[in-house]
Amino acid sequence: MHSPIVVALCWILAFLLFTLLPLLVLLIYPPPGERGFWVEFSVALGFIGLALMALQFALTARINRVEASYGIDLILQFHRYTSFVAFAMVLVHPLVLFWVQPDTIQLLNFPEAPWRARLAVLATLAFIMLIVTTVWRKQLKIPYEPWRLSHSILSVLAVGLGLGHAIGVGNYLGLFWKAVLWSAIALVALWLIVYVRLVKPWLMTKKTYLVEEVTPERGDVWTLALRPVGHEGFRFQPGQFSWITLNITPLSMREHPFSMSSSGEHSERLEFGIKAVGDFTSKIKDYKPGTKAYLDGPYGVFTSDRYEDSAGFVLIAGGIGITPLMSILVTAAERGDDRPYLLIYSSKTWEDITYREALDDLNERLDLTIVHVLREPADDWDGEKGYVDQDLLARYIPARRGTRHYFICAVPKMMDQVERALHDLKVPVTNVHMEHYDLA
Ligand SMILES: Cc1cc2nc3c(=O)[nH]c(=O)nc-3n(C[C@H](O)[C@H](O)[C@H](O)COP(=O)(O)OP(=O)(O)OC[C@H]3O[C@@H](n4cnc5c(N)ncnc54)[C@H](O)[C@@H]3O)c2cc1C
Structure with a gap:
């Protein structure tokens, strides 16, 4: 068994290697003739941008081993940032070329341009639509399901057309190994799509x-x-x-x-x-x-099982964010865990508290302290009210901040506030774990 950190580092290395692979091939098999620094720079940008785009399929394919190293939150954040980087590279790649070789701007004349240039234009348009519909999905009022479908179609189009462009340019310049490389990348990307869309769902039908x-x-x-x-x-x-x-x-x-x-x-x-x-x-x-x-x-990696040496746990829930924390508590009770658990649980009213009675039962079986925080309490409520802020947290969390692990699951605004408050209260960042329920 390798340590999780070593495995996580290996994935990062594999990612870097794959991204830079086209550049390595460019170094080993340089194109014939001298093309000048800026043309090479533009080509390198296009190469890395396209490899990064193709890698997004691997990032979002829910490969269990990759997921188990980082968790879905981190992977999706990485997916977002690397997609922006790829987008910037793909846009700057032709701009540099137009600047150093102004006659290449004619390649934008769609009816007259060769196919390899038309594919590049179409790929860029698909990529622009992909970014716009994702960044402004809520403002454009696109519901999640249609967005997810269009996201898949546009990404296949953007990468497929981009790869078509790269293979076309490779063939045109007689760059055999580059055409081979891009064809191999296209095949891997195609396999990932087939795996995610057909193989994995088909395997799931076997387990009803x-x-x-x-x-x-x-x-x-x-x-x-x-x-x-x-x-x-x-x-x-x-x-x-x-x-x-x-x-x-x-x-x-x-x-x-x-x-x-x-x-x-x-x-x-x-x-x-x-x-x-x-x-x-x-x-x-x-x-x-x-x-x-x-x-x-x-x-997911939002689990107390990853921190078996923790002296206890602080669980902070807002509304439906209680579900994973409920699982943590029920499992701890079944296992006879005698470590201290503190649950700070924000709800609208006393009547709204999901699992209220089940939590009272758990109180009997665990060393559990429950702090209910109500946003709209009745007049006779003498418990905590309002929001889970720094003052409230300071009153309840243990004085030795680094001895326990903290799990937060709530609406994004509450999670941000609690994360900041815990940071100000000197809880080590490595002890704070969060699960976001809004993926896009
Ligand atoms: C890791 C994780 C764990 C979750 N656990 C719970 C839980 O235990 N209990 C619970 O009630 N909710 C949970 N959610 C949220 C739940 O997935 C969404 O509320 C649900 O998918 C909404 O679907 P809808 O069609 O009813 O609502 P919609 O009105 O269609 O969507 C509301 C929002 O939910 C999200 N969403 C919608 N469809 C999907 C989808 N297919 N995949 C991903 N996100 C989607 C989008 O952000 C969307 O804006 C969890 C979400 C994540 C990411």
């Missing part, structure tokens, strides 16, 4: 789950309980999540991520606490026992 029951919880939340049929389900670490497909085939790719809320010790019954917020989640209550379900999981 059935809805066992759907039960109402406080706070407009429903517990969906699933049971594996003809297989053992999967073991997970408390705090992890899976992608759920309900009542349709996984090949339709309409899946939603949810944290398991049940014990990591029981793979024969998996529970999810689902808050009704939109199209899919509002229909959970209508699913009948016996409905077919498919799971892709477990994923």
Whole structure:
């Protein structure tokens, strides 16, 4: 077994190597004739930009081993930033060429231009649409599902057309090894698409789950309980999540991520606490026992199991962010964990507190302190009220800040505020872990 840090570093190295591979080939097999520094610079930008674009397929393919090293939050952030870098390179690549060889601007004359140049123009347009619809998705009011479909189509177009352009230029200049390299990259990217869209969903159809029951919880939340049929389900670490497909085939790719809320010790019954917020989640209550379900999981690094030497845990939840923390607490109780747990839990009203009674039960079985924080308390409420801010945290978290690990799951605004407050309270950044529920 290699240490997680070594594995994570190896992935970074592999990423860098793949990104720079086209440049290495350019160095080993330089093009015939002297092209000058700026032309070479422009070509290098195009090469790295395209390799970075192709790598995005690997980043978003939910490859378990990569995911297990970093967690989905970090991978998606990395996906966003490296996509912007690739976009900048792809845009600057022709601009430099137009500047040092002004006659190449004629390649923008679409009807007259050769195919390799037309492919570049189309790839750039697809890339621009990809970025605009992603960065401004909410402002453009594009719902998540259509956005996800268009994101997949536009990315395949942008990378496919870009690779077509690179192979075309390689052939045109008689650069055999470069054409081979780009063709190999195109094939790997194609395999990743086939794997994600067809192979993985097809494998999921072999492992069916059935809805066992759907039960109402406080706070407009429903517990969906699933049971594996003809297989053992999967073991997970408390705090992890899976992608759920309900009542349709996984090949339709309409899946939603949810944290398991049940014990990591029981793979024969998996529970999810689902808050009704939109199209899919509002229909959970209508699913009948016996409905077919498919799971892709477990994923995520938001789990207390990674910190077995921690002296205890501080769990901070806002609303439905309680689900992974519930799993952490239920699992700890089942395992007879005697370390101290502190749960700071923000809800709207006393009646809205999801799992209120179940948490009281856990209080009996664990060294657990629960601090309810209500945003709209009744007049006779004498507990904490308002927001989870620095003053409130300072009153409850242990004086020796670095001895425990902190898990935060809430709406983005609350997570940002709590993260900043913990930082100001000198909690080491390596002890703070967060799970974001809004991926895009
Ligand atoms: C790691 C993770 C764990 C989560 N765990 C829970 C949980 O335990 N309980 C819970 O109630 N919610 C959880 N969520 C949020 C949940 O996935 C969304 O609320 C749900 O997908 C919304 O779908 P909808 O069609 O009902 O709502 P919509 O109105 O369509 O979407 C509301 C928002 O949810 C997100 N979303 C919608 N569809 C998807 C999708 N297919 N994939 C990813 N995000 C999507 C988008 O940000 C969107 O803006 C989790 C999210 C993540 C990323």
